[in-house]
Amino acid sequence: MKAIVQTEEKVTASLQLQEVPTPTLKPGEVLVQVKAAGINRADLLQTQGNYPVPAGASEILGLECAGVIVEAGDTENEVGQEVACLLTGGGYAEYVAVPQGQLMPIPQGYSFVEAASIVEVACTVWSNIGMLAGLREGQTFLIHGGAGGIGTFAIQMGKALGATVAVTAGSAEKLATCKELGADILINYKEEDFADVLKNKADVILDIIGAKYLTQNVKAMAKDGHMVTIGMQGGVKGELNLGHLLAKRGTISATALRGRDNADKARIVRSTIENMWPLLDSKKISHHIDHTLPLAKAADALQKIQDGTITGKLVLEI
């Protein structure tokens, strides 16, 4: 099969479409012919050598895709079945082996491209905010980077769950996007300190900044608040005042999806289908695709992510 291969270590531009062996199936896996593969910032980090591939995972990039089952292996799935897939790697290719617990239905009315763009963000946001932090009706939900891929999904999910949604972003234009999606409290971090605006009010915080916001996040936290860090664009080492955290009875988690084992991923996929797919089917949550590119243009796509010129999702079509 053809797949994207990195020919030079740490050089994103060295990605090339090459002939490689088609994956063979392990027990419990199906072979999916990839029709579309979503692109994530983690892919860029991986090409730069900053996101280690978990043991046993494909070296090929790509954490989500949509396509058609061409071999059902020892599973009860059927050849010809159209699926969306949460991957541990391998999506930038014509074929990928997928553990059956990571198969999801294509949401109603979705194209392969649309389906491939939603898997990673839906599983990430739901597993952290729904399953781990337990966001519920009436709570205040603070989202950093509200206008990004994670943020725009999280805003809509928060509103669908009945939360008051607060967002931070760096421009009036980005905040307008957040407002259109339903955000209630709009904070331009260049003009205001979010911790002053939301002092003691945020029941749940979705954080992609890390160290730089740690003290402010604890200040913004409500009693029994829960902050989940899934990105560290603002560094890893911060000062934590446990006394302040204790005064809030607060909780801080930091998580990632990729390193989880198959059973854990299957648990998350099941819960995401149950809780998020109805919101996708009914269009209560939508997702903006910036544009698509052919598989051979993977290096260009990641360069665009690096340049920060993209406002929606990039998807590779195969």
Next chain:
Amino acid sequence: MKAIVQTEEKVTASLQLQEVPTPTLKPGEVLVQVKAAGINRADLLQTQGNYPVPAGASEILGLECAGVIVEAGDTENEVGQEVACLLTGGGYAEYVAVPQGQLMPIPQGYSFVEAASIVEVACTVWSNIGMLAGLREGQTFLIHGGAGGIGTFAIQMGKALGATVAVTAGSAEKLATCKELGADILINYKEEDFADVLKNKADVILDIIGAKYLTQNVKAMAKDGHMVTIGMQGGVKGELNLGHLLAKRGTISATALRGRDNADKARIVRSTIENMWPLLDSKKISHHIDHTLPLAKAADALQKIQDGTITGKLVLEI
């Protein structure tokens, strides 16, 4: 009624037995004649001005007691009923008003003194380790200060739940106590770094040290580990490496029982009765009482806590 009153701010020795008004009942409260009142380190901190009394709570010391209901108020409890009580304050007195959700049965075969000594530790350890961190069979449970009042209860609870229990303590004698109670892994923190011994192994950590151990606790944490800080004997401000926490998918909580509202306390009391009382009834968990003193000797009792000469629990008899 007679109660212990602090006559000079921040001076523990100024505690005196004085005549004060008997509490009047709010809706949902009962009046308990106190037979025994447990003494906690938090009481000492309160006399020193370092533990603010929650709004609306009694200014009188005392977070746990056992006694007899003498007025049932508007509740369905009965006069004459013997009870143990989780208090927000007021235990160092002849009578105390108690919200009905904070009443507990006297464990089987327990005296008032024994019952008064177990309430705070049982609710604290169970709410944090059972309810919040979800300790379960087969997991590794690290307890700092294994030989203290919290630690000795936690060791026995951990073993009863089927966990492997690791403890830190500062002497061979203290570690021998922990071993007798069932601890599996004994770490003298003066001789070994617990984070080296338990690197990546501790599923649940009960921490009373705070900042000083923060980095080591994250290092000791297993994948999906959960650390709960309930004391900060080693300071409040520490460095948190969110990258290390994310690599573990770890969670850090810091909590306290006293500031919770009545509904929250009732929820904890119910779950503690359901899960811990059978272990007390069957003597799978026991609790060491150092000695008892009369109510008038409260100042002496707290001085002994300050001196650190006590190896078990102190209880006031009324």
